[in-house]
Amino acid sequence: MVTLAEVARHAGVSASTVSYVLSGKRSISAPTRERVEQSIRQLGYHPNAGARALASSRSHVIALMVPLRTDMYVPVMMEIAMAVATTARTHGYDVLLLTGEEGPAAVRRIAGSSLADAMILMDVELHDQRMPLLRESGRTAVLIGLPADTSGLTCVDLDFEATGALCVEHLAGLGHREVAVIGEAAAVYERHTGFAERTVDGVRAAARNAGTRILHRPCEGGYAATAATLARVFDERPGTTGVIVQNEAAVEPLLNLLQQQGRAVPEDVSVVAVCPDQVATQASVRLTSVAIPAQEMGRRAVEQVMAKLGGRSTDEVDLLEPVLTVRASSGPAPV
Template identity: 40%
Template sequence: MAATIGDVARAAGVSRSTVSYVLSGKRPISDETRIRIQAAIEELGFTPNAGARALATAQTNVLGLYLQFQEDEFAPAMLQYVLPVSAAAREHGYDLLMVTDRDLEGAVRRTTSSAMVDGVVLLDVTDDDPRLAPLRHATQPAVLIGYARNGEGFDSFDLDFGEAARMAVDHLAGLGHRDVALITPPCHVYDRGGSYAWRFRDAAVERAARHGIRVIAYDGDSRHPGIEAVLDQAFDASPGITALIVHNDATIAALPAYLNARGMSAPRDVSVVGLFSQEFGQAFSLPFTSIETSPDRLGRQAVTQLIRRIVDPLGAGEPRPRFIEPVLVDRESTGPLTA
């Protein structure tokens, strides 16, 4: 089997994009690194074909990141996905073009048809994402961070939200809880087609039914005082609840102050399980048991696969969805139900 650019990169201990730079002369590479790559090329007998050379010389070494900052969303939640994408692109030698145009399909056509980018990363993925239609006609590969029902033919990376919900419910069931409030993402997330919201909610309700647990779902908010109003509704309408599952970044960030204002604490008065990343929890000093959402892992894996598809399309394999397995991090905000 003929050696690939990936084989050369592994033998030289560098990224595929660095090998591409040496082959194309697109960017300056240190003499030490160049010598290592040339030695690996000779040892492996690697010969880039004409198509690969043409691709290398045509590269812009820019990735497009397509997203929208919605006024009704919690901005820190989005940033925890943007930062690892940016860092991973930089580590691979790529710059990042952030595209936030509200004309979603037009932005995709404009940036791909003019060859402004070598590949595309999609955030804010919806169940029936309109950006995928023009991307099917683009020459550049694309990767989704999130799951789309119409995403066949594209690489995608997402948390297994259904399993995350089952894990949270199982954890509370094991502690004896039978009356649980679920704070979901805001209703506008459902309206815009954010499938992660109903994948988590529906799986939580289904799993709870198997355990004989009553789960009442409340559409959360992303702004004050709506955040507090929803929590008030959950506690006042269902005074028997003993546990909260919070799938809402703005709500979980505000929850310590809210519980303190009500004279409550976890797990003394209510057990709490959230869904957030370790970095998010540190930023807001959250003491709650959580299901890790892994935005850093998702972003880095997505960028790595996209660059693999840019540099070595055949070696990148068939495009497919990949779901990261959730992990429960116990921070002792849940406790056994006491009589």
């Protein structure tokens, strides 16, 4: 087993310096801290959790709050959670996973105990009831998602407004003037979940600028729900030639239904998705899409936590720029 003294020798510093890097009790210069952290990673040093907690008054645990709801796409949530866990380990931290829909009660439980040194919160709503308690607690916290009011908070997220706009701009540039948005389940919008609301806001703003008509319809996902939603879209807007999908469970049913209806993709209907690259590339028609950078979001959230714990960060909003990849599912609007 690697010892603290061996880490110190490898990094060319004293054992007390390594201890201070681990505990955060004293300010260590950035180059020295980075050298020590690199030695910890290279040697695979794992300090004794009990001794470390006693020495530093820290648990070296991050609480990750991931409410697992049936109306959310769990694989993306879990990919973010895995990125949080693996990045935390590089800093000598473990992750406590809280998956219940407890809301403020979960924040209260962590804030009022020594279970974790920091919190990362996911599934953030625009008017999230956890935010007032989070601000009052003063505990180190980072959000993966944006509430309506980000003051006093540190947030990491994909820029979903820009994502929605990018999808519309791509279709408008191909001549599409009637575009439908097949969105998340209705409950996601009823909760005013940030990413879904912000995407629609971006879609509508870009549509106004481009002179494109938008029809947004929530969808529960799955074949039957997607069939009903698609039928409603063409009943209300028969001239629809572009579809934006932000619902992974509706992607493959949508493509199958269009084929059954004799609507070729992209000759008759162009489809653009907001989804993981794996979903886009494995669909029956390779989808033009904006990827969800799940791993990068998880990694950045942990880095923000570590910066805050080390006194090296102020509250900020870190938005990842969306990237649209053109594949086989989008083309010029039919004449």
